[in-house]
Amino acid sequence: MIGDVSGGDTLTKGEIFEVLRNQRRRYVVQFLKQDGRPVELGDLAQQVAAWEYETTLDGVTPEQRKRVYTTLQQTHLPKMDEAGILSFDADEGVIEATDLTRDVSVYLEIVPGHEFAWRELYLSLGAVSCALVAALWLGIYPLTLLSDLAWAGFISTTFTAAATAHIYHERNMRLGYGEKPPELSYGADD
Structure with a gap:
């Protein structure tokens, strides 16, 4: 169970995943997490x-903005408000983060199923390293041409390189990573 929602209820992981299964809702959580201030629906x-649409704020067409605006207003924000993930004042058109917003943002960092399986890489590296150490212990040629210290250095470097690649990849997979929150102009026409 995650966080207290109004009325003392909590959300299960399943309920959080149900709300966040939609990409547009995940974008909303990411935006609120980055900015931290109440935001008008038009800016969001x-x-x-x-x-x-993988463009700049200025590159968004009025049609694209309207499509997103309408579904946020009618579907996504009310559902997220009901779950307590955010606070949506439909009359004012203002969205605000809640305590639960940051709690559920951890679920945005889960690697999708089509991504590289790092645990399998580490398991494979571990198995190959064990086999290599056993072969060196048994004195199997041509592995004995290099010293044990050289092999230890090779194994350590391989694991370090894999871990470095993993960290770099994971940072780039996070939604909004490296993006500067947009400058908001409050009071703009919607």
Whole structure:
């Protein structure tokens, strides 16, 4: 169970995944996590459309913005508000993070199923390293041409390189990583 929602209820992992299964909702959580301030629906729709259409804020067409605005207003924000993941004032068109917003953002960092399986790489490296150490212990030629210290250095370097690649890859997989939160102009026409 995650966090207290109004009324003392909590969300299960399943409920969180149900709400966050939609990419547009994940973008909303990411935006609120980055900015931290209450945001107007129009500004949120502009940024979400920019992310979805892989363009700049200025590159979003009025049609793209309207499409995102409408579904956020009618579907996504009310569902997220009901779950307590954010606070949505439909009359004012203002969205605000709640305590639960940051709690559920950890679920945005889960690697999708089509991504590289790092645990399998580490398991394979471990198995190959064990086999190599056993072969060196038994004195199997041509592995004995290099010293034990050279092999230890090779194994250590391989694991370090794999871990470095893993860290670099994971940082780049996070939604919004390296992106500067947009400059918001409050009070702009929607």
